[in-house]
Structure formats: structure tokens, C-alpha cells
Amino acid sequence: MRTPIAYFLLLAGVLFALGIVGVLVNRNALRIFMSVELQLNAVNLTLVAFARLRNDLGGQVLAFFSMVVAAAEVVVGLAIIVSIYRRRRSVDVDEVRELRW
Amino acid sequence: MVGHTAGALWVIPALPLAVSVVNLFVGKRLGRWSGIIATVAVAASFAVAVAVVLDLVSAPAEQRLEVQHLFDWIVSGGFAVGADLQLDALSATMILVITGVGSLIHLYAIGYMAQDPRRGRFFAYLNLFVFFMLMLVLAGNYLLLYLGWEGVGLCSYLLIGFWFDRVENAEAAKKAFITTRIGDTLMLVGLAVLVFRFGTLNFETIFGSAGSVLTRDAATVISLLLLAGAIGKSAQIPLHVWLPDAMAGPTPVSALIHAATMVTAGVYLVIRSHVLFELSGTALTVVLVIGVMTTLFAATCALAQYDIKRVLAYSTVSQLGYMFMAVGMRAYGVAMFFLVAHACYKALLFLGAGSVIHGMHDDQDLRRMGGLRRAMPITFVTMTIAALSQAGIPVLAGFYAKDALLEVAQRTDRTAVYVLGTVAAFLTALYLGRMLFLTFFGAARSDAAEHAHESPAIMWIPLAVLAVGAVGAGLAIQTSPEGTLSAFLEPVVGAVPLGEGMALAALITIAVIVAVAALALAWLVYGSGRVDPFALRERLEPMATAAERGWYVDRAYDVAIVQPLKAFARLTGDVVDTRIIDGAVNGVGGIVKRVAAGGRLVQTGAVRTYALVLFAGVVVVLGFIGVRA
Numbered sequence: 001m002r003t004p005i006a007y008f009l010l011l012a013g014v015l016f017a018l019g020i021v022g023v024l025v026n027r028n029a030l031r032i033f034m035s036v037e038l039q040l041n042a043v044n045l046t047l048v049a050f051a052r053l054r055n056d057l058g059g060q061v062l063a064f065f066s067m068v069v070a071a072a073e074v075v076v077g078l079a080i081i082v083s084i085y086r087r088r089r090s091v092d093v094d095e096v097r098e099l100r101w
Numbered sequence: 102m103v104g105h106t107a108g109a110l111w112v113i114p115a116l117p118l119a120v121s122v123v124n125l126f127v128g129k130r131l132g133r134w135s136g137i138i139a140t141v142a143v144a145a146s147f148a149v150a151v152a153v154v155l156d157l158v159s160a161p162a163e164q165r166l167e168v169q170h171l172f173d174w175i176v177s178g179g180f181a182v183g184a185d186l187q188l189d190a191l192s193a194t195m196i197l198v199i200t201g202v203g204s205l206i207h208l209y210a211i212g213y214m215a216q217d218p219r220r221g222r223f224f225a226y227l228n229l230f231v232f233f234m235l236m237l238v239l240a241g242n243y244l245l246l247y248l249g250w251e252g253v254g255l256c257s258y259l260l261i262g263f264w265f266d267r268v269e270n271a272e273a274a275k276k277a278f279i280t281t282r283i284g285d286t287l288m289l290v291g292l293a294v295l296v297f298r299f300g301t302l303n304f305e306t307i308f309g310s311a312g313s314v315l316t317r318d319a320a321t322v323i324s325l326l327l328l329a330g331a332i333g334k335s336a337q338i339p340l341h342v343w344l345p346d347a348m349a350g351p352t353p354v355s356a357l358i359h360a361a362t363m364v365t366a367g368v369y370l371v372i373r374s375h376v377l378f379e380l381s382g383t384a385l386t387v388v389l390v391i392g393v394m395t396t397l398f399a400a401t402c403a404l405a406q407y408d409i410k411r412v413l414a415y416s417t418v419s420q421l422g423y424m425f426m427a428v429g430m431r432a433y434g435v436a437m438f439f440l441v442a443h444a445c446y447k448a449l450l451f452l453g454a455g456s457v458i459h460g461m462h463d464d465q466d467l468r469r470m471g472g473l474r475r476a477m478p479i480t481f482v483t484m485t486i487a488a489l490s491q492a493g494i495p496v497l498a499g500f501y502a503k504d505a506l507l508e509v510a511q512r513t514d515r516t517a518v519y520v521l522g523t524v525a526a527f528l529t530a531l532y533l534g535r536m537l538f539l540t541f542f543g544a545a546r547s548d549a550a551e552h553a554h555e556s557p558a559i560m561w562i563p564l565a566v567l568a569v570g571a572v573g574a575g576l577a578i579q580t581s582p583e584g585t586l587s588a589f590l591e592p593v594v595g596a597v598p599l600g601e602g603m604a605l606a607a608l609i610t611i612a613v614i615v616a617v618a619a620l621a622l623a624w625l626v627y628g629s630g631r632v633d634p635f636a637l638r639e640r641l642e643p644m645a646t647a648a649e650r651g652w653y654v655d656r657a658y659d660v661a662i663v664q665p666l667k668a669f670a671r672l673t674g675d676v677v678d679t680r681i682i683d684g685a686v687n688g689v690g691g692i693v694k695r696v697a698a699g700g701r702l703v704q705t706g707a708v709r710t711y712a713l714v715l716f717a718g719v720v721v722v723l724g725f726i727g728v729r730a
Contacts, residue, residue, distance in 0.1 A: 023709075024713055024716070093708045096706075096708070097706035
């Protein structure tokens, strides 16, 4: 017997909520980053679960795309975080407020 | 008409135009040759004009019309205007005056402008003027006439302001241009009405079908609009104010443009459009009234001027008033002879005045002249002839012109016109006598007058030729209202209306007594030495100064029109434009700026705030979708 779709969605929802909370409460850029990854993975899990339910590979393909794009984004994001760290010896996002009015 | 000169019509205006272009571009390098080629061009035009007119005269009277279609000028749907030249008795008379008197004045100008470094430019303008004037009178439709009309206005402006380094000259040029523009604008409206009514501007079509197309009122409206243009160009009341100031130009310009030719364009226009004016009737009465008013008004002004050229300017305005009077009485032949005679004696008076000014080293004030007849005998004799001619001494040209006019007035039962015309004739002889005695008689009243010298031959030869015209024009072409010229013009403009009235001998006797009495009075006051004219003038104040200032018409226009317009311009410029229109534009910009200044504070730069707002936004959107579903 197959695992019901509800379990997958429940897990994805919990992961996504954890991600949101992580983004909102952390000040360390790296941890915010990891929380964003958590949200992404929650969405990927939903995609794959529905692909299995509908016997449609399209969902899995989309999950792959999402992972690839996330990887590329991580590269850029980490590079920015590294350069911020080199300048300020800190990755606290509340201190980095140059891009305002 | 097909003669052996058919097709040569275009040469007449083309010659001065071509030389004008040459002088415009290389006149500076031509030196004194610029004046010579300009004079030759106009003289050649005169020769061609004589040949063409002789050809015209050789044809039977009813076939005296030559039309030359040069090219299609404007073709727009059913409306077409061609560059058509048209020669009939009326334009033939005009082109002979323009090129004949014009070439004499050009010759004179060679001497008069000899010292001017910009004479190449001067002759370019002068030739251009001749071209436009010829186009004006040769035009076969109203639009081509209007082209010439505006062209001569432009040349008038350029030549009045020829010595533009003096502010008064530039101001006078502007005044002449703008004042005539008032009339020209109304005239253009008149042309628009003509297009609206007839669908064409061709003289032949319009005059041929006017009776069936136009109602009396429509004809009145069109005639009065055209008349407005004529009033501006011919310096009639109420647009006469520009001509006295136009004397700022070089004297040959005053002689050619502001005495002999351009200012008579208004007379020509009314005669050319006589079909419309007669259809209206009212319009002719207006012409007559304006003519009488202007004649008397300007004659009083001329009496009080001290600038010799301003005397002649007001005299010209007054004489143009006489021509309008003749036109207003349908005596077109009389008006045209008046025009021809006036072109001779007034051009001569101006050129003589120029000669005096030349001899006086550019002093134009009658108060500093006196006794010049010994130093300048030729100028003295020729100017005296011209003045006597204009004053109406028998057998001279001016006598026949004025006498014919007064005869028509008397014999068509216009007693008021006759009396007022005679009064004006008295004033005319009086101011001319005053000018002559102050200039040439008595003792010299300044060093310049004592050391004055006669002008060179190139300047007095034209004087002598014009003097022949001023003497003999009447005997040659018109000795009565129904003389040779009137008969020549009759197929075009109709016969001069004449009824019964006083005997001719009585009319002549009255006219001669009036002229001689006026000259005698002038001699008594200004020539006999028994009266001090300057003390007499003191006793006539403030009338004398008022007349000298043209009865303060300029000041009245300034107060009534110019200043209110300037105030209105300041209102629209400084208040409406800068405050209201600019204020609205700047206000909108200011509001956007202030909103943006507040709005950009939303961008805090705090990443977590953005994240929170983003999350809240997603929740709101999802919540909204959930509620809708």
C-alpha cells in the first residue's frame, strides 16, 4: 500500500514553516540561507509527491530544475556572503543596511 | 492680342529680379558697378515695357489684353492659381510709371549713394522692389497681386531701415511694416472670402461673374476688406501714421517707394477691383470720405513741418487722398492721371529735397536753410517747377490732375467734396510755397546753407527729365477728365462720370485764384521779409505744434492701442504664463518629488523586514484567494 499523499504534504508544510521561521528569526546570513534552502526542499518534496500520485514525471523534472537553479543561486549568494564577511568580519544581516534610501 | 512682343511680358519683372540677385550676392565686389547694372536693368525693363505697350496700343481698343501663363503655381483640388501675367490699359500705365520713374530714380541713386559702403545691398533691395511692384500690377489674379503687395512691403521695410544702425530708422521700418500689416491682414481675409465665394482668384472670372455671384452686402464686405489693405499701403486715415516716419530711409527710397509707386498700389488695387466696389456702392462712398478726410488732414500737418522730407511725406499722404477721392467718384481715369502726374512731380520734389540735403551735408531742417537758390540753381528751378505743378498752376501736369478731379466733383453734384477739395488745394499751394521760400529764398540761416553746393550731374539729370514730365504730362496725355488717358483706360474701368455743372472757365478761374492766392500768402509770410514766420508760429501755438506732431494721432494710438496691448502682453507673459502655466507644470513636479521623498523611506535596507513583508504579502494573497474560492 502506498503512503498517502497527506503525509508528504504534511512533512513539506512543516519543513516550509521551519524555513520561514528560520528566515525571520535568524540574523546570521548563512543560517538564513540554510532556511531558504529548507523552504526550497519543502517545495521540491511537494512536487515529487504529486508526481508520484499522478504518475507524471513532469513533477520530478521540475524538481530537478528547481535544484539546479537553487545550486546556481547558492553559488552567487555564498559568494556575496563571503565578500561581505571579508569586508566586515561579520555576516549579521541587521548590520548590512547599505541598500536603502 | 497677338503682337510681335507677345510673350515678352515676363522679361519686364525678370530683369530687375535677376540683377537684384546678382547684387545681393556679389554686390560688395562690384563697387560702383552695382548701381550701374541696377539702373541698366530697370531702364531695359522700361524699354521692353514701352515696346509691349506700343504693341498693346496698336491693337483695337476691345482687344487690348495680353495674358501670359508662366506656370501653375498652386493646384489644390478644384482650386488653382497660376503665375499669370496680365497686361491691359491699367497695368500698362502702371508699368510705364514704375519702370520710367524708377530708372530715373536709380540713376539719381548712383550719385546719392556714391559714398555708402553698402550700396550693393541698397541697389539689390531697390531692384527687388521694382520686381515686386511690377508683379503687383502685372498680376492676373489676386494671389499674385498679394505676393507683389507683400514683397513691396518687405522692400519698403528693408529700405526704410537701410541705415539700421540708428535706432529711429529701425523703429520707423518696424512701424511701417506693422502698420501696413494691419491692412494686409484684413485684405488677406478679403481674398479668403473671394475664394470662398468664387472658388478662384482670377480677375477675369471674378469680375465677369461678380454681378450674379455676390449680393450687395457681400460685395460691400469684400470691398471694405480689400480697401483696408489699400488704406494701409496708401497711408490713408487711419493707417497713415507710418509714412511720415518712413522718411528715415535714403531719399531715393522716399521718392520711389513712398511717393511715386508703392503708396499708389492702394489706388491701383481699388481701381482694379472697381467692379466689386461699384457693386457695393457703399464701399465707394467710404473711399471718397476717407480720401477727403486724409487730404485735408495731411495738408494741415504738412504746413507745420520743419523737416523738408516730412513736408513732402505729409504732402504725399494728402495727394494720395486726392486719388482716393477721384476713385470714390468712379473717375478712375482721373485718378490714374493724378497718379502719373504725382509720380512725376512728387518724385522730383523728393529728389530735389535729396539734392538739397546732399548740398546741406545731411541737414534736413528748413530752419537752417534759406537762400539756396544761388548755390543750387538747377535744384531750385526743377523743384520750383514741381511745386508749381503740384500747386496747380495752369498747363503744368498737376493743374490738369487736380482740376479734372474738382471738375468731376462739381459736375456730379458733390458740392461738399468740391469745396473741401478746393480748400485742400489752397493748403497744398500754401505749404509748397512755404517750403520753397524757406529753402531757397531769404538769407542763409546756417553755415551749411552758406556753403551749400550743387549736386553732381548724375543727380540733376534725373531732376531735369522729371521736370519735363511735371510740366508736360498733362499736355501730353490728359487735359480734361475725358482726356487721352481716360479714353485709353475706358475699356478696362469704364468712362469718367460727368454731368452738368459750372462752366469750365469758371472752375479753372477759381482753381487758379486759389493756387495763386495761396502762393502769394506763402510769399507774404515766408518770402517777403515783412513777417517773421517764426514769431507768427509762436502766436499760433499750441495749434502749430499739434499739427507738426500730426495732431497727436501717434500719441492717441499709443495710449489707446499700444499701451493696453503691452499691458495685456505683460499680463499674459508675467502672470498667466510664469505664474499659472509654469506654476501648474512646476507644481506637478513638486508634488511628485515630495511623494517620492516620503515613499522612498519604505526601503529600509533591512533584509529581514523585506522577508517579513514578503511573507505577510503571500499570506494576504493566499487568504484572499481562499476567501474568494
